[in-house]
Amino acid sequence: MEATAKSHFTGKEEHAPAKPSFAFWRPTAKTGLMSWLTTVDHKKIGFLYGSFALFFFLVGGCEALLIRLQLIVPNNTLLTAPQYNTMFTMHGTTMIFLAVMPLGAAFFNFIMPLQIGARDVAFPRLNAFSLWTFVAGAIILNVGWFLPDGAPDAGWFGYAPLTSKLYNPTHATDFWILGLQLLGVASIAAALNFIVTIINLRAPGMTMMRLPVFTWMTLITSFLIILSFPAITIALVEVMFDRQFGTNFFEVSNGGMPILWQHLFWIFGHPEVYILILPAMGIVSEILPTFARKPLFGYPIVVFSGASIGFLGFTVWSHHMFTTGMGTVATAAFSLATMTIAVPTGVKIFNWIGTLWGGHLKMRTPMMFALGFIWMFMIGGFSGVMHSAAPADAQQQDSYFVVAHFHYVLIGGSIFALLGGIHYWFPLMFGRRVSEFWGKLSFWVIFIGFNVTFFPMHFLGLNGMPRRTFTYDGNMGWNVGNMIATIGALILGTGIAIYFAVIIYTYLKGEKAGRDTWDARTLEWSVPTNPPPEYNFAVIPTVHARDAFWYEKHHQSEIEQEKAAQHQAEAAHGGIHMPFQSIYPLVASIGALIGAFGAIYHNLIVALIGGSLLFIGIYLWSLEGAEGYHLHPDEDGHDDAPAPKH
Amino acid sequence: MRLTSLLPTLARRGRILLALGGLALLTGCNLDFWTMKGHQSTIAVDGPVAKSQLDVFLVTCWVTLVIFLIVGSVLAYATYKFRARSEADEQAVPPEQGHGNPLIELGLIGASVLALVIIAVPTLKSITYTHDVPVEEKANAYEVNALAYQWWFKFEYPAEPIAGSGQLVSANELVIPAGRPVHINLRGMDVIHSFWVPKLAGKVDMIPNRGNFLWLKADAPGYYWGQCAEYCGDSHAVMRFRVIALGPKDFNNWLNAQTSPAREVAKVASTGQPKAQFAAYRSDWKRNEAGWSAQFELNPFESWKAHQEPDPKHEDAALIAQGRALFQSKTCFTCHVVRGHMVGGSGAYPDLTHVGARTTIAGGLLENNAAQLARWISHPDVVKPGNKMYVNGYLANNIKLTPDDVSALVAYLSSLK
Amino acid sequence: MTSHAANGAIDHHHDHTTSTGIPNKKLLMWAFLASDCMFFGTLISTHLIYRLHPPPGNPVPRQIFDIPLTSFSTFILLMSSLMMALAVNAIQKGNLKSMRFSLLATIVCGAIFLGCQVFEFNNFVFEKHMTITNSILGTTFFTLTGTHGTHVAIGVLWLGLMYVRSFKPATGGQPWTTTLLHVVALVAAVLLSMKVVLSVIWALEAHGLSGATLGGVVGAQWLAIVGTVIAIGAERWFARPAGPVQFDQSNAIDVESMGLYWHFVDIVWIVIFTAVYLLEYL
């Protein structure tokens, strides 16, 4: 339990600092490794999430390239069958859980508190715990590469009974199970934190219907996470018990039903894909109005359709199981339910176009990515609708048509928007901006490479090429399509390489960006400096309208007076309170990591050590309290403010 | 799989790969892949079930295409029309800060719903139609069971009882009557597999402990490609099978041949033919070799028919007899049934009684000819990663075959028409 | 974001009420419980799904369940909920003593419930021969009720920690080891007394009530009995009245969030009791 917020609403005063005995050692380093390991600052945590995510994006991308190289010609022998199977399993798992989700979390962390005018999330140390538990999960998931048992190879949805001890005797599958389990804990903890933050820490005047759309999507995504992850947690517990203790959940000889796993997995799995796309939609809904210099068209409807996508997402899971013989009634029901999702999604597309209509479109790099997103997501959505017609899906399921569908929504959708988001908020995060020329170049190479890679896959799928096949014969009519796809993947890889080169160059040497680089509309751009100071806002803003910052810019004198008054009030009350850093979230996560290893290797002692470390970490973390210190910047974040200068 | 084991593999194979890639480019790709006329096409279909599924697909295709064109043109127009053309344009006074228009929204929602209804109606019809054999055809339907093992298919014909051993059983090649609905019971025997013959019907999964089924009908006699479509472990990619549809007379002939015990080859003196030499004795047989020959590809159905006929001219009875003895002495018979020749075998392995009459072996992976047979029985591990003949048979029973053994076994197996 | 008076008594953040007026911790807890609904929802579903289609040879629940015992533990859990509600009520009014008493009562009820479950599991495994591996019923039943039991156990631990925390002296001075030792004493008292009571029950079941039976228990369990006495003594010593403490109305929210968790575990049991036990008897 996070104690930070305790005094937040009760106004409770702590007694003069007693102790401190060694258990309550508070790290104070502001630079260096320790400052990162013990940070509770949402921006630093967001940055770390983002760095890990981009690293794993490259890892997953390299795995994808190996997949494509194996498939370049029929009967290729670059990879063996087990190697290939490991490759697509790890590619899917890595991209979804270690790249796109944490990249979303990075933006939630960095941007969302700024957008609602808060100085941090509601439970900063819980936030750190989420981060480090995510890292622990990523380690477990990938550790197999370096061990004799190898990395997981049962596919990213690990259908039972292929994951049972009988068919997968090594620890590879245990890494997968425990890794996902830890990632689930991390995601749920983070999501709870975001929910409380958005509901409770909004600046004065920031009503729910004034929240920036990205924040709305953060909220909905967080709800999807807390409501869908429990299903996979249970499912994973069940396979884990089957494997470790010989229970019968999926053990056919004792009456187990493997189909149950599919239901439990997709009850999680389908909301999961909306967990991947809603943040992207949020980002696009920020970029388009900024560069069209117009408010989002139909804000309430966009928000509402986001919520309905989230809700409907829980009612369609069996569309991944149209071929499992569910009977006509269930198939029809899930078919229709799936189709209805096209409506709220369409509404979003229409409103984005409405936003462009009549605007002054500034064609900057983020805008290119956002427009690319709309186009590509539309195509991906349409192939989704084709899947939703169950009879058609009977031919498409587990073929490359599905691979085409989900890469269009995942790359053309999520990744495009996230890459655009990085460009968009780069000036805010690092005070530098990406060169337009190189940014656009990378966009076009990625855009072309992406389409060359994945468009032919529609044809491959309709021509009967099954997915997850390490090889194919030369007489099936798939040679050319695969060759093109592989060449496309190399182009795409080049594009991504350019993108990363540009980002890194900009980070080190890029052109300095002033405040409010894009003439934006939302509060994150109103912070006193780029990058934002650790306290975010010298003065907590008062919100008068949707697109709060735009309003501020157009009502300057009024806002200035308000700020001055607000600042005085805050100063009179002792300045800005900042919570101390803390080591215990990290300790707890390390405990979880060790405990997971103990569980994998059936080592009670290691498991107990891990468990106790986890317990002690959490206990001391709740005992130490948030505490903190005070800062006294002036209204613009100058003077006595230790604002980081760039 | 271990990372360290990957790196040398990559280094070793990288060059081959480059060469292959370059070669394929040079040989000139014919860019007609979008016509989708392959053996597993879901577009060029040959049966009413697949047709019904294709029709639904085409409806979804047209509806979304139209929407795409409309929405896309508006989007393209808006992007073009409203883009800022100059620096000054960008700095200009911001446009009117409008917030939306509920009427437009409602209209578009209505239009989307309408589009979905157009898709939904044929979808619902097809769901019922493709689910099971239509009532009026029920009486005419032929029943078979398909059982999936890692990584091959077993087919049972409950309608063809065989005295002493239950029912007719075959492996990897399903022969069905053309023009008649076929009801197939699907059973997964270890992990989940899926039964997919794209030209005849969409897939249905074969899930352990679950009584799935599908139905299909081949409009005309023909030779069809099928594939396991659910990831089922190491060799999922090469878990294939074939469906052969025959006219009523051919079908009956086939049944007659199949229900009889394995063929006996008359004991005649050696024809004195030179013994076949197989490159496949060595395990470094090039794995990226195609599993089929150009001749086979030319006309698979004819090839299948040819396989049904014994070919006494090229048979060496002595060698066959030797192979038959080896089949016993090398313990092959502990797993494989050769009905009429020896007692043994179990239902959990491919029935080889008429293996010579099939066009493919090893789960539809290889063409059934002498060279490929030799390749398979010499090195099943190389041909098919992790297959259970290798892990359960060769290793556990420690079967070692000399080149001579292989020739004899191949001769024997080929004679089992 | 937190307001925190480093010195002086000024309430120095006028904005420190949350946007909705709901305390952060309470909101966190409710969101967590919403999530936990899905957690138990899927778990209970698993059990019921397998009850829909019991494979041949599956044990028959009616021959295994012991409704009187389960009814008793259900009742106990209800009472623990009552005590928990009273504890929250007490601390909201600043009545520390009453809160401590109620917390202890909740802990005791929780421990009795866990004891019943240990007894039940033992009985099922050794008398009725249903284990977690030998049948699908065993698998789903033990996993479901065991997971619930784990929730109860975590709740008991949390209650214990909260109880101990209510003794943290206001002056600070206390080293953290004292706190930890207090926790250890409390946990030991609960565990050891559970052990003793359970063995008494088992002995009574096996041999009936007689002096010899009790003597046998004392003989076999003397270590646990001595341990129990010591642990309870230590607990009382740590809990001796000593000066002002850092625990008052403002901590009500901590107790309240914990209470929400505890009540939730109780309502999950309400569902389990009906769906898993009672429905089998129709």
Add this chain to the structure above:
Amino acid sequence: MSDSAHSPATAGHVAEESKFAAYVQIAMLLAVITGVEIAVIGLPFATWLLVTVLVVLSVVKFMFVIFYFMHLRWDKLFCTILFFIGLILAGGTMWALLKLFGAEASVPLSVAVNTVADLSRLV
């Protein structure tokens, strides 16, 4: 910073007493309902009726606990909404799962087959 010495205001006392009584009464009610539930299962009525009765009774218990013990009744409505999002989704998912598995298509082979020969095929 108050110990028990720091006694609450009299007014608070009254309020506490009243809630105290309410809590105890509710607990008694819950206990009684539990008793009724246990009694009901022995009654010779139609199964559907008994199931309905049991479900209704446990829903009543459920509601009493969340609205009184967990004082949703006195809290901001938002807490109730928040919890009910989870509750309704979980309930809906359970319902759908049971429907799906109750359907004919989902009867597992281990139940459907009755001959020994057929059974052996499963293992």
